[in-house]
Amino acid sequence: MNGLGGVLRRGAVFLGSKEEYEEAQLVILGAPLDWTISWRPGARLGPAHIRASSEVLEEYSPALDCDLSSVPFYDAGDLELPFGDTAASLALIRESVQRIIMDGKVPLLLGGEHLVTYPAVEAVRQYHPDLAVLHFDAHADLRQEYMGVTLSHATVMRRVLELGRLELYQFGIRSGSEAEFIFAPTHTHFYPFEFREALEKVVPTLAGRPVYITIDIDVVDPAFAPGTGTPEPGGCTAQEILASVYALRDLLVVGFDLVEVAPLYDPSGRTGVLAAKIVREAILAWGSRSQETAEGG
Amino acid sequence: MNGLGGVLRRGAVFLGSKEEYEEAQLVILGAPLDWTISWRPGARLGPAHIRASSEVLEEYSPALDCDLSSVPFYDAGDLELPFGDTAASLALIRESVQRIIMDGKVPLLLGGEHLVTYPAVEAVRQYHPDLAVLHFDAHADLRQEYMGVTLSHATVMRRVLELGRLELYQFGIRSGSEAEFIFAPTHTHFYPFEFREALEKVVPTLAGRPVYITIDIDVVDPAFAPGTGTPEPGGCTAQEILASVYALRDLLVVGFDLVEVAPLYDPSGRTGVLAAKIVREAILAWGSRSQETAEGG
Amino acid sequence: MNGLGGVLRRGAVFLGSKEEYEEAQLVILGAPLDWTISWRPGARLGPAHIRASSEVLEEYSPALDCDLSSVPFYDAGDLELPFGDTAASLALIRESVQRIIMDGKVPLLLGGEHLVTYPAVEAVRQYHPDLAVLHFDAHADLRQEYMGVTLSHATVMRRVLELGRLELYQFGIRSGSEAEFIFAPTHTHFYPFEFREALEKVVPTLAGRPVYITIDIDVVDPAFAPGTGTPEPGGCTAQEILASVYALRDLLVVGFDLVEVAPLYDPSGRTGVLAAKIVREAILAWGSRSQETAEGG
Amino acid sequence: MNGLGGVLRRGAVFLGSKEEYEEAQLVILGAPLDWTISWRPGARLGPAHIRASSEVLEEYSPALDCDLSSVPFYDAGDLELPFGDTAASLALIRESVQRIIMDGKVPLLLGGEHLVTYPAVEAVRQYHPDLAVLHFDAHADLRQEYMGVTLSHATVMRRVLELGRLELYQFGIRSGSEAEFIFAPTHTHFYPFEFREALEKVVPTLAGRPVYITIDIDVVDPAFAPGTGTPEPGGCTAQEILASVYALRDLLVVGFDLVEVAPLYDPSGRTGVLAAKIVREAILAWGSRSQETAEGG
């Protein structure tokens, strides 16, 4: 605080964030990693951009008819990752997510590239052994390795699978190698291309089970989300990804992330606003449930 | 004119504009106001951009099968507003719209921010007491005040309502405060989110009654209209907003505006082209009716 | 080759191109012409951009379940056109396409502006007299002349028609002069606006007949393909243009082109990626058929 | 603070800002006003952009051989100004600056447009009656009124002069009306165009006297600072404006501001980095002196 009274806005945090970590049921954490990206870098600028974009939104969601004040959350800012050191960066993310969970809070990661999902799921899985991971993406990310690298945004879901004791559900995948498209149907719950109906079918089967949700913004068509490193034409609309958030409303979400927002490629800023809106709706749709659980438990 | 013959194109006016004000049944007027905007300014550059964008269009509309030559209109250019002086600017807009109506012509305002609708409706309402205002927007714009300011692009429809003796129809609203979403259903004809069916239902009830139509370009999804100050994902498509223009074809339109085009945020220029196409179709769909009326009257 | 071993990537050719012309069944040829463009130039930068954009794609198409290795093709690079000399440029394109056909290969032209279709069809028609030309575009391109110029991207389909002994099918047209919309229905198979159903109806009638396909990227809505010179709101989606490629899968395609990609207007690069994806899917969907034919013949 | 330890960076404040207002000798305050701007708006985005740009800088200045740790300052964030209400906004700025001075600290304003200098000088002048105002700008800003508006970024220095009991020094002016260029030499210490030598001459005459310094970023040539609303070719270089900061090192600076940074017009971000570097050097060059004074006093 300062001596200047109440008319100031200091620093940039996500719309509606509480002032104190302790008040929060849910914690936003930025993970500005982007060095294993294969085409165009820039996802490291995602978290700060999503926060700044949240300013244009209201705290109230007409679709969910509730307000961010109803789910106390805290935006913890960005991790200071050691640039170019993948192993150390992943360790830092894993430890931070662990701490959030140990504090009885739900982690919400803002990427950065998709590889950040790996340490996050690693941490969540320790506390929720029967975990289901729901993965929305244009790309399968199931490669064994990519250009000799095993920890990469192109291999992350393969690494997640290898953690074991979890099930992976993939939605919207429309790009991959032939090997990935052979591997996926026998190793994951695989719903490529249009996924709305699949989602309706899957949701009831997950009732009561802990789920981790990871959304790669490129599952959305680049018309609606051009600010991303590896755009793949033919994705869903903004309305459809928001509808997916609502469709998952009754699940027990124990962690989630939104990754691959790269603002350099979108001078209009609409990718950041869409990302911020997904975050707001996810907090409202999934966070209140986690709150009940916490209160109930 | 000049001594150089017929191969010259001088100045920039909307495609198909007549050379003389007197010939026109309908008058385009730019109102480059953008100082009460809450997030990103730039709507003041809208009118000039829409004019320049109209160059890429044909004068003929295949959808309506008619041509701009069939509705004589005049592009009067931009008002020279006193920058930063809201009250004086609104007065200037109101007086200019009044003059257009008194000259027996239909005003077509190009914003500028949404606040320009207020003086325009104020002027129109004097001559058409039983007015219906049709409002297409992502945002309700129904706040009592915004950051202590009562005349703002976030409060404009509340101010319009307060003029009294008119009815407000709102279409496509998908953002607002909780207070606005409580206020709206009891004070306006409120059709949030998808509005196509609502429009079909409403149009017949408005037959023969004077209507003023205001389109905030952000009712369209930012994928189709990224060039705007406060983008809100989840809107309608370009085809859907054009279809709305056609759906209103039989109404007695006594004034309209298109606002919030901010070209800085759209390097592709497609927002300006969409705006120009909406203007062309609106002139053809609504202007010819006004012409009949004028001739009939 | 060089002395540096296998880890190098030299030059920029379309993803999956063979090293040698002789190996190929299909030849990509860039035609960077853009001087008859009426509004915004820049299509000359299209071919290089589409090649660079192909890097983000996989060689495997999940929709078609096959891989670029299955259709041997060669990217021959760009023609060095004499800037500003339309006649000489068209002659150069015509001769190059002729040579490709005489070598028993299928030409795939990357524009450049739409006028490049004219010499390509001229060459193809010599070897396939009963040709059907399928034209996907926002604009009719059927003008007799444009600003005194008869060879222009606004007149190209009229010129193609005048070659005689071919039939023209037009899909998705949503802009043109009144004269063009009067001319089209009596001179071409004319399917303006939405064309999916028309395509389903037309395809069976073309079985076994040689077809040349020309896709102007602006048939797609500028939300999905903003990088083009004359954007026209209200077009199809990325999914719909890809579905059109699949719908034409069983035809005997003897030549095709993709034109009017102008990367300057799309900082996100998604137009280039969409164009590259259309090219990949077209090679896989149409090229393998041409291969059979060649092998069968 | 939060439970996540020391690896986090939360919010965005200027490089090296203290955590607490009380620790500071100097206070940075953002004033995101931009509604009286005559050409291109966007200066409201300046303060946040300058803060974010400061991240690329070191805290150490090789030119001054000292470090931001040597001058304790606090970045108080941005004032929440009522959009479009000039009078209320100026009052808010004036009161905040007053408070900073009353707390014994030096105010450093980040614009916003140049009009913010008016309330700042108004506040400073109350405590330092014998004030000299040093004004670096491309434009004279001495108009009596502009388009009927008296409080505008084009009239601000005339208003400042009218406060009385202060002297105005103008450097680098290269644009204005004929009336301004007649008025200036008789009412201000007027050093248009190249100002390096003038500065050397003037500085000794100001020794010991309280000075307020206002730098309009457009005094710098748009090659070095393109991100501004009203660029005027022919200005000084980045090195020259930094040299001016050093030249003023021995003065008793009681307040300063940097205005008219509009990041929308500079995709390279170098304007923001230059602005941040000017701020860093100004804090080091001028702030340490103010510290001495405070300590001495």
Added chain:
Amino acid sequence: MNGLGGVLRRGAVFLGSKEEYEEAQLVILGAPLDWTISWRPGARLGPAHIRASSEVLEEYSPALDCDLSSVPFYDAGDLELPFGDTAASLALIRESVQRIIMDGKVPLLLGGEHLVTYPAVEAVRQYHPDLAVLHFDAHADLRQEYMGVTLSHATVMRRVLELGRLELYQFGIRSGSEAEFIFAPTHTHFYPFEFREALEKVVPTLAGRPVYITIDIDVVDPAFAPGTGTPEPGGCTAQEILASVYALRDLLVVGFDLVEVAPLYDPSGRTGVLAAKIVREAILAWGSRSQETAEGG
């Protein structure tokens, strides 16, 4: 005029243009040709951009201490050139310039690409046989042909030379083929690289003789004028090109042009503002002399 009174600004003409051709001593004419450009097109958008950019300038020049009201000029708008037809376009330009001269006025051409200088000089030379052409450019433009094309922006000065009965002075050239650099010193007054001193030496020798001046904006370093098709690092500053305009003040300028402004490559807009400032200063520095002459003659 229209019925709306005096607060309107209609169309876009260069700052200070008279309403009527007849009043003018000097005529601005846009020549939006850009089809023989070798690298990046877009100069056709130059004239409209320069006009729009002139809005940010004052009508008064402090450097020349005079005002645009002192030299009556008329902005005639843009020629409607037949896209892609070089010969017809050049003829149209030549005829228009001829007409301007025959009307006793001085032509000021806004390119467009540099080839537009050819028909302009052709026209001027008819009336001023002893013409000196002063050419400011980064490129020699002296090729015999370029990629088989003889009329091109890379050959234009060779074509001008071939007109005969004129002398060519070249300033600032820093790029060309070896052949051009061998040709130039024996065929033109050749002052490559730094040209300030050369200019001082040359100017007195041209006293009283009719001169045509052509400025390719790329003579200026791309730091100061990035909006051009073929940027060549190492040019002069904005101040230096303006100083050149002043240095030529006493010459008898019978025609001039400013070419190769391509706004697409400069999101900051400063190239357009520099171009507009060059035009303003040129009108004031050269136009008043032409006025005297006209009055004297």
Added chain:
Amino acid sequence: MNGLGGVLRRGAVFLGSKEEYEEAQLVILGAPLDWTISWRPGARLGPAHIRASSEVLEEYSPALDCDLSSVPFYDAGDLELPFGDTAASLALIRESVQRIIMDGKVPLLLGGEHLVTYPAVEAVRQYHPDLAVLHFDAHADLRQEYMGVTLSHATVMRRVLELGRLELYQFGIRSGSEAEFIFAPTHTHFYPFEFREALEKVVPTLAGRPVYITIDIDVVDPAFAPGTGTPEPGGCTAQEILASVYALRDLLVVGFDLVEVAPLYDPSGRTGVLAAKIVREAILAWGSRSQETAEGG
């Protein structure tokens, strides 16, 4: 080659590159590494951009009066680096540079980030034990570690120094930590800020000795080279960096690199053109000497 004759241009290599590695005296190698970058990534796009930008240049240098045909060089394309794996990437670069040297050729690396200099110098040093390294940069790059990482673009020159048996000359440094500015004068030949005179003094002392030259494009002021990740205002001009290349003309250059070009931040493309011009001049100024040596040796 292909069957289409001589009018084709295939792939993108640096202007004037020979077709075969064996013909070359000098080898260009792209090293698209950018994962240890601290602020804005994108230098991986540098090599391809510099090649594409070389197209706008002539092969002839007027300043050096010679032509690229006089120094046979080969552009080997880009190394395929494993994204995010720093150690493996550096090994690959080192091995490739070793091979080039073993083949009796001079390596010319195009970064990528500055860290690529480390393996290059490591390789060169093996064959030239008495090496002098000349380093042009805005930043000292002498940190012991940066955010826990020892191999980073902020530590690269410290690592180079640690290789031992070489001397480091630093020019133009204007940013660093206090520790770096204490370390530098006692460990390197340190010429911060303006360096022209220093260069003149140093060059004669290096006669006959093998030198490796590394140019970080950010030594140039961001006005002239905005396309870079960590812009630092106050650098040299384009003319000055070119003059530096000429000043080093008589040295025995055994390797060089140009790093940190990040085209995303420069829509004008002038950074790429400047980089390409530096490369052309360096090939001509330094490569011909290496040729003599090779021939002599």
